[in-house]
Amino acid sequence: MSHENSNGKAPAGPRKLICRFRGAASRKVLFILVPAVVALGMVLGYPMYLRIMSHESTDDAFVEAHVVSMSPRVAGHVARVPVHDNQWVEKGDLLVEVDPRTFRVALDIALARKQAADAAKEEAEAEVAAARSLMDQRNAALSSDRASLAQARAGVEEYAAGNTRDESDFKRMGEMVEAGAISRQEYDHARAQAAVSRAKLLSAEKNIDTRSARIRQAEAAAQAAEDGLRQALAVVEKHTADAREAEAEVCQARLNLSYTRITAPCAGHVTKKAVEPGAYVQVGQKLLSLVGRDVWVVANFKETQIASMRPGQAVDIEVDAYPGVAFEGHVESIQRGTGSRFTLLPPENASGNFIKVVQRVPVKIVLDRPNGEAGRLLVPGMSVVPSVNVAHWDGVHGSDGAERARETAMQ
Structure with missing residues (x-):
C-alpha cells in the first residue's frame, strides 16, 4: 500500500536525503578549497613569475678556459x-x-763558419790598413815631387836670368875686344861664363822635364794605391757581410737548439x-694541450634576450655535473657580433631565399670565485645553465631592483 503526500508524490527516502546532504557539503568544500588553492598558487607562483620576468637563462652555455696547444x-x-x-x-x-744532438752539431758548424768569416774580415781589414799606408806614402812622395818641381822651376828662372846677363856681358865684351878696350883673356872668360850659364839653364830645364815625368809616375802610383784601398775596403765589406750572415746562422742554430x-x-x-x-x-704537430686554472662561462643567448643585459649583472649558474649547487658570477662582456657572423662561411642573406632565424650572441660570464666552489672541478666543455638578473640595471640592487621587477611583472 503506497503513501503519497498532498502533492501526489511519494515522500523522499533516507538515501536521497543523504545524497543531497553530501552534495551540499561537497559544494561547500569546493567553495573553500578552490580559493585556497588559487591563493596558494599565487603565493608560490608569484616569486617564480617574478624570477622569470627578471632573469634571462639559456642552456646553450659551456665552461671555457685558457687552452694552449703545444707543438x-x-x-x-x-x-x-x-x-x-x-x-x-x-x-x-x-x-x-x-x-738535441743534431742541432748541437749544426751550432758547432755555424760557430766554425763564423770564426772563419771573422778571420777573413780581420785579414781584409789588415789589407785595408796596408793599402791606406801605401796610399799615404805615394801621396807624400807626390807632394815631395811637386815641391821639387816648383823649386826646379824657380831655379830655371834664376838660371835664365843669369844666362841672359852673361850673354849680354859676352856680347859687350865682343864689342870691346874689337875696340881694344879689354884683353883677349877677359873676352874668353866672358864667353866661358856665358857658356856655363847656358849649360846650367839647359840642365835646369831638363831637370824640370825629369821631375814632371816623375810627378806623372807618382800620380799614377797614388791613383793605383787609392784604387787598391777601395778594393780592400770592398773586400772588407764583403767579409763583414759574410761575418754577419755567419752570426745570424749561429743565432738561428742556437734558437733551433733551444727549440x-x-x-x-x-x-x-x-x-x-x-x-x-x-x-x-714534425713542425707544428700538436703534442699536448695545457689547460689553465681560470675558467669562465660562454653563454649563447638569443638576440631577443640581451636587450636588458649589461656587464656587471649578477648571474646564477647551474652546472649539470653538480645538480642542486648554484655557482655565482657576473656578466663581464657581450660579444660584438653573433656567432654565425664569425663562422668560417658567414651566411649570405642577400642571395637566395631568406629564412629568418633567431641568432645567438655569446656572453662571457666570469665566476666570482676562482674555478667555482672549493672541491668542485669545472673544466672546459661542461654544460651549464646561467640565469642573468637583468633587473639589476645601472647599479640598482636590492629592494629597488625587486620593485622594478614587480612593476614589470604587473604590466
Whole structure:
C-alpha cells in the first residue's frame, strides 16, 4: 500500500536525503578549497613569475678556459717526455725534449763558419790598413815631387836670368875686344861664363822635364794605391757581410737548439698528451694541450634576450655535473657580433631565399670565485645553465631592483 503526500508524490527516502546532504557539503568544500588553492598558487607562483620576468637563462652555455696547444718548432725524434696526462705543471717546466744532438752539431758548424768569416774580415781589414799606408806614402812622395818641381822651376828662372846677363856681358865684351878696350883673356872668360850659364839653364830645364815625368809616375802610383784601398775596403765589406750572415746562422742554430726543449708557457694541467719518447714529430704537430686554472662561462643567448643585459649583472649558474649547487658570477662582456657572423662561411642573406632565424650572441660570464666552489672541478666543455638578473640595471640592487621587477611583472 503506497503513501503519497498532498502533492501526489511519494515522500523522499533516507538515501536521497543523504545524497543531497553530501552534495551540499561537497559544494561547500569546493567553495573553500578552490580559493585556497588559487591563493596558494599565487603565493608560490608569484616569486617564480617574478624570477622569470627578471632573469634571462639559456642552456646553450659551456665552461671555457685558457687552452694552449703545444707543438714543436723543429722536427726530430723525441728524447724525453717527463710529464703525463692531467699533471699540473708550472710555467717553464719541461714538457717535451727533442733529440738535441743534431742541432748541437749544426751550432758547432755555424760557430766554425763564423770564426772563419771573422778571420777573413780581420785579414781584409789588415789589407785595408796596408793599402791606406801605401796610399799615404805615394801621396807624400807626390807632394815631395811637386815641391821639387816648383823649386826646379824657380831655379830655371834664376838660371835664365843669369844666362841672359852673361850673354849680354859676352856680347859687350865682343864689342870691346874689337875696340881694344879689354884683353883677349877677359873676352874668353866672358864667353866661358856665358857658356856655363847656358849649360846650367839647359840642365835646369831638363831637370824640370825629369821631375814632371816623375810627378806623372807618382800620380799614377797614388791613383793605383787609392784604387787598391777601395778594393780592400770592398773586400772588407764583403767579409763583414759574410761575418754577419755567419752570426745570424749561429743565432738561428742556437734558437733551433733551444727549440728542442718545449717548456710550459704558463701554468696548467697537461691534457690530451699525444707524444711518447722515440716518436718523430714534425713542425707544428700538436703534442699536448695545457689547460689553465681560470675558467669562465660562454653563454649563447638569443638576440631577443640581451636587450636588458649589461656587464656587471649578477648571474646564477647551474652546472649539470653538480645538480642542486648554484655557482655565482657576473656578466663581464657581450660579444660584438653573433656567432654565425664569425663562422668560417658567414651566411649570405642577400642571395637566395631568406629564412629568418633567431641568432645567438655569446656572453662571457666570469665566476666570482676562482674555478667555482672549493672541491668542485669545472673544466672546459661542461654544460651549464646561467640565469642573468637583468633587473639589476645601472647599479640598482636590492629592494629597488625587486620593485622594478614587480612593476614589470604587473604590466
